[in-house]
Amino acid sequence: MQQIDPKRLEKVQRWTLRSGSHPEPKRVTSKTGMCILEAVAYVAGETWGDHPECACPVIGAFLRNWNDNLPDDAARTRLLAPLVPRLVGSRATPAIELMRSYLALDWLVRVQTPAWLELAGLKEHADLCRQLGELHDEASCKLATETVRGAQRSAAAARDAAWDAARAAAWDAAWAAAWAAAWDAAWAAARDAAWAAARDAAWAAAGDAAWAAARDAAWDAARDAAWDAARAAAWAAAGKILAPTVEQLQASALELIDRMLILEPAK
Numbered sequence: 001m002q003q004i005d006p007k008r009l010e011k012v013q014r015w016t017l018r019s020g021s022h023p024e025p026k027r028v029t030s031k032t033g034m035c036i037l038e039a040v041a042y043v044a045g046e047t048w049g050d051h052p053e054c055a056c057p058v059i060g061a062f063l064r065n066w067n068d069n070l071p072d073d074a075a076r077t078r079l080l081a082p083l084v085p086r087l088v089g090s091r092a093t094p095a096i097e098l099m100r101s102y103l104a105l106d107w108l109v110r111v112q113t114p115a116w117l118e119l120a121g122l123k124e125h126a127d128l129c130r131q132l133g134e135l136h137d138e139a140s141c142k143l144a145t146e147t148v149r150g151a152q153r154s155a156a157a158a159r160d161a162a163w164d165a166a167r168a169a170a171w172d173a174a175w176a177a178a179w180a181a182a183w184d185a186a187w188a189a190a191r192d193a194a195w196a197a198a199r200d201a202a203w204a205a206a207g208d209a210a211w212a213a214a215r216d217a218a219w220d221a222a223r224d225a226a227w228d229a230a231r232a233a234a235w236a237a238a239g240k241i242l243a244p245t246v247e248q249l250q251a252s253a254l255e256l257i258d259r260m261l262i263l264e265p266a267k
Helices: 006-012 036-043 057-069 073-087 094-119 123-130 138-164 169-189 193-206 208-262
Strands: none
Touching: 006 036, 006 073, 036 057, 036 073, 057 073, 057 094, 057 208, 073 208, 094 123, 094 138, 094 208, 123 138
């Protein structure tokens, strides 16, 4: 089992996590730019970098995306810093990592996507996604594909209709403000994280059709949600409308990490 340097961990727990990857510093201090995976490598005594050998690559892929898409350093540190010691030694067997990747895909399809669909007013499709059986192998992914594709088509149609109705400059300005809010805050709850994590470990098993459909459905639904927020009153109103879904998905993403880590590496 990989050992944690307690002195380094104590320092990291007082420091602020930053977005992106960072060059190796000559001396690591509280001012050093450090993402969550670089913090993991540091406390584990590994070579500086955001792909530490001691950490599960599936969870690592999820957290690199989430780390970089959170709206500010305060949120990044609050949500992700407590995970640093838990990721040291989380690398597992290929079988366990495949199971973790399916957990990520299942979360994308049955939790994240329906949350955005419902916010966009597509409750029927949201319910259908939630009612799908757990995605845990190739067969279950194939069964889910048509449901997710249907949600994708409806979300895209709603998006296109809203876009066509808003050609005027004032509407375009409102759209830009609300979409920025969605991009920086709401979609940061996990925008591409599950996609990247699951893709890295289970592409061949899951098949590209279900993956692409789920990704596009969530994307279209988030844009629809942002559009509805724009109609309500642009930036400030958008933030208030999107905030409950943001918080819900952030909490859910942390629960997902917990479930991944429960699948402990073989001793």
